[in-house]
Amino acid sequence: MCGIIGISSDKPVSASIINSLKKLEYRGYDSAGIATLSDGNINEVKSKGRVSNLERNFDIKNLKGNIGIGHVRWATHGIPNSVNAHPHSSHNVSVVHNGIIENSTILKKDLINKGHNFKSQTDTEVIVHLITENLKTTELEEAITKTLNQLQGSFALGVVFKDIPDLIVGARRGSPLAVGYGPNENYLGSDSYALKSMTNKITYLNDSEFCIIKKNQINFFNDKGKKINKKILELSSNELSSEKGDFKHFMAKEIEEQPTTVKTGINEYIDNVNKDINIFNFPWKIEEIKSITLIGCGTAYHSCLMAKYWFEEFTSLDVNIDIASEFRYRKIRFKKESLYIFVSQSGETADTYAALDLCKKNKMKTCAVVNVIESSIARDSNFVLPIHCGPEIGVASTKAFLGQMLILYILALKFGSLKNEIEKNNYQEKINDLKNLPSLIEKTLLVDNDIQNASSTFNDAKGSMFLGRGFSYPIALEGALKLKELSYVHAEGYPAGEMKHGPLALIEEGMPVVVLAPRDSYYKKTISNMQEVIARGAKVLLITNKSKDEVISENIWETIEVENTNDDLLPFLLTIPLQKLAYYSALKKGYDIDKPRNLAKSVTVE
Ligand code: M6R
DSSP states (O other), X not given: OOEEEEXXXXXXXXXXXXXXXXXXXXXXXXXXXXXXXXXXXXXXXXXXXXXXXHHHOHHHHTOOOSEEEEEEEOOSSSOSSTTXXXXXXXXXXXXXXXXXXXXXXHHHHHHHHTTOOOOSSOSHHHHHHHHHHHHTTSOHHHHHHHHHHHOOEEEEEEEEETTEEEEEEEEEEBSOOEEEEETTEEEEESSHHHHTTTOSEEEEOOTXXXXXXXXXXXXXXXXXXXXXXXXXXXXXXXXXXXXXTTOSSHHHHHHHTHHHHHHHHHHHXXXXXXXXXXXXXXXXXXXXXXXXXXXXXXXXXXXXXXXXXXXXXXXXXXXXXXXXHXXXXXXOOOOTTEEEEEEESSSOOHHHHHHHHHHHHTTOEEEEEESOTTSHHHHHSSEEEEOOOOOOOSSSOOHHHHHHHHHHHHHHHHHXXXXXXXXXXXXXXXXXXXXXXXXXXXXXXXXXXXXHHHHHHHHHSSOEEEEEOGGGHHHHHHHHHHHHHHHOOOEEEEEGGGGGGTGGGGOOTTOEEEEEOOSSTTHHHHHHHHHHHHXXXXXXXXXXXXXXXXXXXXXXXXXXXXXXXXXXXXXXHHHHHHHHHHHHHHHHHTOOSSSOTTOOSSOOOO
């Protein structure tokens, strides 16, 4: 969470820092701030709320300086206000920080005893005063090394110094940080996305490393303060842009992009001539893999759950799924013959990264399913399967969900084929069906009107439920998550068959309930469960697939039909109306669709 930018240039930097902060808002948006160095001063301007507030701040217009740091915040310690906004400064040092300093209380006590004054409620301010304290007795590099060794917890830092006005220090442990190379200027950023408009030449810092950035030179150091060399990478360019174009919101654009992103994913992995799946350079023999554990958070976890159904359908592998924040603290019995798959759009989610790190330390086989191929999770996994969705800016994950499901579906099919557990004709038929998926998604995207009408009912209700069985159950969870995060309506996803074991008590007259009942092998059972909720007064929005047979049930409030395909691809189509339901609910309420309250796109704190 939170975004960092730093620029050291031969020209004024405040306008470029503001522009980069706007791009970084997806990482946090409860306050923003900037500090530049000029005429022997640290100039600090901070505002509560969005970067646009900072931009309107009178002081920004007069902010001089060819070197500066900026930050967008997602609050952890201290309420979101301008005092707690970053940068935090002492008389000679200014710091922006992502992450959490776990020993800040002890360090603060000690620093107060030494005469330091604190202004904010943040843990970050401790770093500022520690550096100031260490600079009293040591030179820059040693002071930084000493400070980093005193900090516990996770951090990515950008630091500027009143008395050393030609450089920025960047440092990381746990939170990602990149540097970028430009003409007569160099950059620091919490991710490559922040730097993409300025450069495609990037170096990533590894844990415990720090760097010193001047306008025409960058030096890297290890945790002992010893100079090291690092590689410069050229970033891939994405043909799917990170601009909104004619769309009102990124989310709307990203929903509509799904036929294209799914098509790209299919083209990347499917060999049309041989009707086969290509997973190039897969580093293990299939016999070495006896079980699979899929790990993710939020929407990514839902695609893991979806994948469990597919892997179990096509292979005899033992399939486990885990929420990263649970996995990392449990007593896991690691199995050598298991493949650990980490699913993450950003590739920077702190909990998912920590779970990967744990697997790495236990020498497990690790595979990343990510959108951002330059991300920490991608870089630190043994093998990477990119989802090829292009930048996803809306905080609510949409096209990345379909992308993750697609790659996991393809992987499950391939494993089934390699293990000879899926019959060849069936395998090739499924590959054929995949080719039609983009056009079916495109047609399903036309469900707009019905969904718009239904969304008001969800907004007016005090709660709602999303039910599904089998392949539709993970989609019910995802539909409920989308509605909660965008329209702040209580929504619960449930396996339809579980209702009678408790949640049925929640159903009352007029409560909106989404029932996902495609005509698959679970259809009849789900329809029975639907009748149970209708009988208790629920207003059912049934989502099924097109068929010549009518749905045999009375008193369904609304029915929405998606296109038809084989049972295991239906989840892709069922997702579309649920994304739209959440979108239109939030739109009607006038909420900030791309930046829902209290959330951030990339969750880099645990
Ligand atoms: O970047 P990741 O896929 O690792 O992010 C995981 C979750 O934070 C993310 O999916 C979150 O649940 C979304 N906001 C849901 O729309």
